[in-house]
Amino acid sequence: DSGVTQTPKHLITATGQRVTLRCSPRSGDLSVYWYQQSLDQGLQFLIQYYNGEERAKGNILERFSAQQFPDLHSELNLSSLELGDSALYFCASSPSGQGYNEQFFGPGTRLTVL
């Protein structure tokens, strides 16, 4: 158990819909990262927040957005869903956002878009 929790574990929805994925980092970790893992794209970094502020952006679509709240939990919002958005979405956390940077991964949310 990494100490990072993600909800829900599974999500099935239809094209065009909007969903919110939630992540609670390990106690004390200030940084949260979101990743998308799909069979054809591998593990793609989406976005990082550090202590409530966006720190780095990766291959995140404009239809996706995220935020980190004062209690440090984070949400990833996916809208206008397409079939290709079906994937495993991981959240990871780390104590800081720089340097040696062990990230602790949650168990993931599996999103299926029908």
Next chain:
Amino acid sequence: GEDVEQSLFLSVREGDSSVINCTYTDSSSTYLYWYKQEPGAGLQLLTYIFSNMDMKQDQRLTVLLNKKDKHLSLRIADTQTGDSAIYFCAESGSSASKIIFGSGTRLSIRP
């Protein structure tokens, strides 16, 4: 841009050594990592190496770094069925906040 590449599959016999290779493009990489993903789980850090090191050993794991060729390898000695997983190579810079992951190598063990 930054890129990390690794082969997709590796099959080894139980008891043999496994060697998983990785190449990266960012010459300013400071930290290089190996993460393991077991079926149905998130990634877990196995080991890491600083770019000023050539080798790091941790029990059955040996990491070799050739900085000139930007080549990283992970050797698992006496491979067991519990080592079946996807292994991700990753890198980050000293001030960079994000880690760049490779596509993962699926290691399968045959009896």
